[in-house]
C-alpha cells in the first residue's frame with residue numbers, strides 16, 4: 001500500500017503541462033527494436049561467426065553499450081518498464097498477461113510524452129506487447145499493426161486484425177509435432193519481401209521519405225528473432241555447422257529452487273529439441289533469424305541515410321530481452337541469468353559523443369526514457385526510475401549505477417561490471433564472478449569470502465514490490481472501441 005501511495009505521489013509531481021511546447025530544431029528519434037535478440041551479435045561477440053554487418057556498422061558509428069540489460073526478461077514487463085520509465089516493482093506489471101492501460105491509466109508513456117511535447121509520434125510492428133489490448137491507439141498519431149509470419153496460429157480474440165489462413169503444407173517445419181503455435185522454425189515458402197517484419201520495414205521506409213513540420217518519434221518494432229524462427233533460406237545457408245552452447249551436466253545443482261523453476265519453464269520444448277537430435281537445427285534457426293533481423297535493420301538505416309532526416313535523427317537500437325539456447329537446460333527467456341538479460345543497445349546520431357568507443361558500464365533499458373527526454377529537450381520528468389545515459393555519452397568513463405533486473409515479484413539480479421548477484425523472493429541467492437566465470441556456472445553465494453560483495457550488491461535491490469496487477473482474464477476488452485471492462 002505504501003508503495004502504491006509513493007507511486008501516485010510521484011505521478012502527481014510529474015511535469016505534464018507541456019502540451020504544445022515548441023519542438024522545432026529538436027532531433028528526430030528512430031526507436032528501433034528487435035525481439036528476443038540476445039548478445040549473439042557480431043559487435044557483442046556472444047557467438048563468434050554470427051553475421052550482423054549492419055548492427056556492427058551502427059555500433060562503430062554510434063555507441064555500443066556492451067553491458068546493457070533488460071529491466072525484466074520477458075516481452076510485456078520489459079517493454080512496459082522501458083515505455084513507462086517505471087520498474088516492474090512499481091507498476092506491478094510482471095508478466096505477459098497484464099494490461100497497462102486499465103491498471104495504470106494515469107501513466108504517461110514515452111510516445112505520449114513525445115506527443116505532448118510537440119513531436120509527431122508514429123509506430124509500426126511490435127513496440128508495446130503484441131497482443132490486442134496492450135497498444136492503445138491514443139499512444140500514437142499513426143500506427144501500423146504488426147503482420148505475422150504465422151497467421152494460421154493467431155487467435156482472433158488476441159489478434160483481431162490478422163486475417164487467418166490455414167497452416168501451409170509441411171507445417172510444422174521443424175518436424176516436431178504436438179507443440180502448439182509458436183514453437184517452430186524453418187524456411188517459409190514465400191518471397192523474402194512477404195515475411196511479416198518486411199511489412200514493417202516497407203512502412204518505415206515510406207515514412208522516412210515523408211517531410212514533417214515537426215520533429216518525429218518513429219518506433220519500428222521488428223519481431224525477429226522471436227519464435228517461430230522463420231527466415232529466408234539464404235540466412236540459414238550462412239550457418240552450415242553451428243556450434244552448440246556448452247552445458248555442464250551439473251550446472252543446475254548449485255541453483256536455488258526458484259531459479260530451478262525459472263529454468264524449468266517450458267522445459268518440455270528444450271527436452272524435445274535435444275532428444276530429437278535437432279538442437280543444432282534450432283540454434284541455426286536462431287542465428288538465421290538474427291541475421292535476417294540485421295538485414296532488415298540495414299534496410300531501415302539505409303532508408304534513413306538517404307532521407308532528408310539523416311543528419312538530425314537519433315537512432316536507438318534495442319532488444320527487449322535475451323534468449324537461452326539450451327544453457328541451464330533452457331530454451332526460452334524468463335530467467336535472471338546473463339543469457340536472458342544481456343541485450344544489444346546502441347545509440348547513434350546527434351548528441352552521441354566519442355562514437356565507436358564502447359561503453360562498459362552496466363545500464364538497463366529503463367535508462368532510455370530519461371536519456372531521450374534529455375537528448376531531445378523534452379519537459380523533465382521527476383518520476384522516472386531509470387538514469388539518463390547522457391553523462392556516459394559525453395564521457396565514456398563516467399560512472400553509472402548497477403543494472404537491476406526483475407523477474408516476477410521479488411526476484412532480482414544486480415549486475416555490475418564484474419558481478420551478477422541474484423536474490424529470489426525467499427531470500428535464496430546466487431553470486432557469479434563474471435571475470436573468472438563468464439558462463440555463470442559456479443554459484444559463489446554460499447562462500448563466506450564474498451559476504452561483503454553480496455552486501456554491497458544487495459543495496460540495489462528494491463525494498464518492496466508492488467503486488468501483481470490483475471491479469472487480462474479479469475477484463476472484457478473490446479478491440480473496436482479499445483475499452484476495458486473489469487469483470488465483477
Ligand SMILES: [Ca+2]
Pocket residue numbers: 035036074075320321
Ligand atoms: Ca521478447
